[in-house]
Amino acid sequence: MPPASVQLDDQGRLRHFLSIEDLPRALLVDILDNAERFAVVGDRAVKSVPLLRGKTVVNLFFEPSTRTRTTFELAAKRLSADVMSLNIEASATRKGESLSDTLRTLEAMQTDMFVVRHQMSGAPEFIARHVAPGTSVINAGDGRHAHPTQAMLDMFTIRRHKPVFEDLVVAIVGDIAHSRVARSEIDALRILGVPEIRVVGPRTLLPAGVERLGVTVHHDLDQGLDGADVVIMLRLQQERMQSALLPSGHEYFLTYGLTPARLKRARPDCIVMHPGPINRGVEIDSSVADGEHSVILQQVTHGIAVRMAVMSMAVGASASAAPRGSGA
Amino acid sequence: MKMRIRGGRVVDPANGHDGIADVCVDGATIASVGRAPRGFEADREIDARGLVVCPGFVELGAALREPGAEHKATIASELAAAAAGGFTTVCCAPDTDPVIDTPAVVELVNQRARGVRGARVRCIGALTRGLEGQILAEMHALREIGCVGVANTGHRMRDTNVLRHALAYAATLDLTVFLSPEDPWLGGAGCMHEGAYSTRLGLPGVPVAAELIGLGRDLLVVEETGARAHFHTLSCERAVKPLRDAKRAGLPVTADVGVAHLVLTDEDVARYDANCHVRPPLRTRRDRAGLRRALAAGHIDALSAHHQPHDADAKAAPFSATEPGMSGFDTFLPLVLSLVESNVLELGRAVEAASTAPARIAGVPGGSLAPGAPADVCVFDPALRWTVSPETLASRGANTPFLGQTLTGRAVATLVGGRVVHERARA
Numbered sequence: 001m002p003p004a005s006v007q008l009d010d011q012g013r014l015r016h017f018l019s020i021e022d023l024p025r026a027l028l029v030d031i032l033d034n035a036e037r038f039a040v041v042g043d044r045a046v047k048s049v050p051l052l053r054g055k056t057v058v059n060l061f062f063e064p065s066t067r068t069r070t071t072f073e074l075a076a077k078r079l080s081a082d083v084m085s086l087n088i089e090a091s092a093t094r095k096g097e098s099l100s101d102t103l104r105t106l107e108a109m110q111t112d113m114f115v116v117r118h119q120m121s122g123a124p125e126f127i128a129r130h131v132a133p134g135t136s137v138i139n140a141g142d143g144r145h146a147h148p149t150q151a152m153l154d155m156f157t158i159r160r161h162k163p164v165f166e167d168l169v170v171a172i173v174g175d176i177a178h179s180r181v182a183r184s185e186i187d188a189l190r191i192l193g194v195p196e197i198r199v200v201g202p203r204t205l206l207p208a209g210v211e212r213l214g215v216t217v218h219h220d221l222d223q224g225l226d227g228a229d230v231v232i233m234l235r236l237q238q239e240r241m242q243s244a245l246l247p248s249g250h251e252y253f254l255t256y257g258l259t260p261a262r263l264k265r266a267r268p269d270c271i272v273m274h275p276g277p278i279n280r281g282v283e284i285d286s287s288v289a290d291g292e293h294s295v296i297l298q299q300v301t302h303g304i305a306v307r308m309a310v311m312s313m314a315v316g317a318s319a320s321a322a323p324r325g326s327g328a
Numbered sequence: 329m330k331m332r333i334r335g336g337r338v339v340d341p342a343n344g345h346d347g348i349a350d351v352c353v354d355g356a357t358i359a360s361v362g363r364a365p366r367g368f369e370a371d372r373e374i375d376a377r378g379l380v381v382c383p384g385f386v387e388l389g390a391a392l393r394e395p396g397a398e399h400k401a402t403i404a405s406e407l408a409a410a411a412a413g414g415f416t417t418v419c420c421a422p423d424t425d426p427v428i429d430t431p432a433v434v435e436l437v438n439q440r441a442r443g444v445r446g447a448r449v450r451c452i453g454a455l456t457r458g459l460e461g462q463i464l465a466e467m468h469a470l471r472e473i474g475c476v477g478v479a480n481t482g483h484r485m486r487d488t489n490v491l492r493h494a495l496a497y498a499a500t501l502d503l504t505v506f507l508s509p510e511d512p513w514l515g516g517a518g519c520m521h522e523g524a525y526s527t528r529l530g531l532p533g534v535p536v537a538a539e540l541i542g543l544g545r546d547l548l549v550v551e552e553t554g555a556r557a558h559f560h561t562l563s564c565e566r567a568v569k570p571l572r573d574a575k576r577a578g579l580p581v582t583a584d585v586g587v588a589h590l591v592l593t594d595e596d597v598a599r600y601d602a603n604c605h606v607r608p609p610l611r612t613r614r615d616r617a618g619l620r621r622a623l624a625a626g627h628i629d630a631l632s633a634h635h636q637p638h639d640a641d642a643k644a645a646p647f648s649a650t651e652p653g654m655s656g657f658d659t660f661l662p663l664v665l666s667l668v669e670s671n672v673l674e675l676g677r678a679v680e681a682a683s684t685a686p687a688r689i690a691g692v693p694g695g696s697l698a699p700g701a702p703a704d705v706c707v708f709d710p711a712l713r714w715t716v717s718p719e720t721l722a723s724r725g726a727n728t729p730f731l732g733q734t735l736t737g738r739a740v741a742t743l744v745g746g747r748v749v750h751e752r753a754r755a
Contacts, residue, residue, distance in 0.1 A: 021528070120646035120647070121648065122530075122531070126646050144530030144532075145531075146530065208522045209524030
């Protein structure tokens with residue numbers, strides 16, 4: 001079995017944030033509680049706290065992303081860190097520089113934290129093993145492996161609407177096979193005590209042995225939605241819509257697209273989530289995406305607070321210290 | 329030069345021998361096991377009390393990295409490492425640069441090996457020119473220069489028609505074809521066993537079906553062409569039945585398994601240990617158990633070190649971007665002994681699978697301590713404990729997941745053709 005987690009220090013505190021899988025429940029709850037305190041920061045006129053003052057945060061994006069990078073930037077700025085974003089995809093690695101060489105160069109700039117998005121599974125963990133002892137690595141999405149801050153902001157959103165995880169039925173619908181979001185969500189839901197986690201999709205989009213992640217498997221959307229409290233729709237990547245995996249986006253919508261009619265199978269007070277960006281008319285009907293059950297825009301807002309929580313915890317700045325008095 | 333290896337436990341399955349005895353070597357050959365020939369006066373004696381004396385190990389497909397990748401390893405470094413691991417003959421895979429598809433490259437390898445204090449080397453020639461899977465290699469010329477067989481190492485045969493012709497041609501020349509079956513489409517971009525662990529790690533998987541479909545195809549082509557085939561490094565339990573059925577039907581097929589596949593599983597890839605990135609991939613506990621049984625029962629004939637040394641850079645990247653392969657010569661013996669220790673294998677069967685069987689499959693000398701046989705001998709200390717580190721490894725490649733672990737068993741003397749090519753102080 002895997003050796004001791006690289007993401008926790010010997011006192012069990014967060015050092016890096018790479019995946020949800022091996023984190024204790026108490027730590028996930030800590031992240032959510034800290035995020036609650038940071039959420040109020042965004043509502044104030046002065047939207048920053050000095051927790052990361054003097055620290056340098058470098059966003060290393062080896063794969064393009066607007067939304068995730070922007071919220072990480074905002075989160076770091078609200079923590080008063082110096083932030084730099086590097087689009088590595090277009091620069092160093094194209095010139096044949098290896099990942100470890102790129103890292104050494106950046107290390108020389110005395111960085112306190114790397115926020116890493118990479119197309120290869122395990123890249124943030126590789127980086128975490130190679131950085132200097134005082135440097136933290138936050139995974140902003142790696143290959144098909146994990147997207148732990150996205151999962152935590154989804155947990156945050158769920159908790160705001162459905163405070164008791166132990167009572168929930170959660171359905172995750174779509175391309176589980178290629179989704180790092182789904183893997184991290186499944187881990188987080190399981191650790192937080194959700195008794196029934198369902199994955200719903202055609203056999204071509206479900207990975208081998210998925211049931212061993214602790215989920216029940218459904219191929220029929222209506223059955224998968226039946227009685228669900230939370231419905232998480234996953235984005236279907238363009239390149240998979242017409243491939244050996246699926247015949248067309250149209251057929252996908254007919255079989256797995258979330259419409260108002262199908263949503264009736266879920267509980268009347270259910271919430272609908274989507275990590276974005278949305279393919280309207282492919283995985284979700286516009287009237288559902290913009291409808292009363294949708295909490296999709298809240299997810300984006302919560303992303304900043306959750307990332308502030310994770311970043312401050314990773315540099316050892318207790319969130320409970322600062323913002324409580326200033327807002328809540 | 330006459331030598332006496334005194335008082336060791338002689339394990340020589342080829343001659344049904346297992347017991348304490350002296351082994352006498354006269355020049356390049358074994359003179360006797362047991363009572364010395366009349367008037368035998370040893371010039372040198374090796375004290376083997378407490379040690380095991382067996383025929384030297386024979387490797388059926390190692391990467392020596394020369395020519396073409398001398399920054400990883402050289403013929404000299406790896407043949408010496410092989411000897412330090414108890415190997416006396418190494419069959420070198422053809423995926424060098426340039427590829428071993430002409431007699432000139434074979435001569436180059438032989439020339440570089442000359443004068444090296446280490447194991448013997450024999451080349452496996454390319455099955456197709458440049459290993460490109462399109463035009464047959466000049467197999468007649470490769471056979472004449474001494475290749476033990478042909479293979480398309482590192483390159484899957486996509487075109488079944490070319491495969492069929494290549495095997496038919498090899499059969500004409502009575503050349504053994506070394507095959508590592510994998511369907512090129514299902515194998516695809518995979519870098520570990522497809523299952524719960526690849527799902528958890530988000531790594532593209534190589535399904536069991538990739539090997540089974542490849543094996544099924546290859547066996548049908550073997551049946552049709554009459555080629556003699558050796559399946560190198562099988563990885564799945566379910567590969568055993570078709571192999572056994574083919575043998576029962578009288579097809580000239582044999583197989584080996586890499587010892588790492590008998591020790592590790594896909595669970596060891598957890599935390600993205602790039603030293604566990606191998607092809608074929610490490611599979612499940614169930615596969616490991618099935619392969620162990622098949623080896624013990626002889627359905628799988630031989631063991632392989634599947635030695636693939638790498639430089640540090642080859643493994644310094646996210647898992648899927650690393651080069652597959654594990655450095656195997658140094659850890660081979662202790663891993664095999666760990667299987668003996670845990671009652672997976674009898675020591676006699678282990679020596680047979682590591683020495684006698686591969687020598688027979690490759691058609692090379694060795695694998696036997698019969699009087700008159702070449703004096704290719706391994707003397708090992710089954711109790712010598714050592715910790716794996718770049719400093720203690722004889723191979724240039726430190727790419728092994730056993731780094732930092734303490735293993736038990738090491739060769740203390742290796743003889744090739746009666747010449748001591750490796751010696752290590754006893755514990």
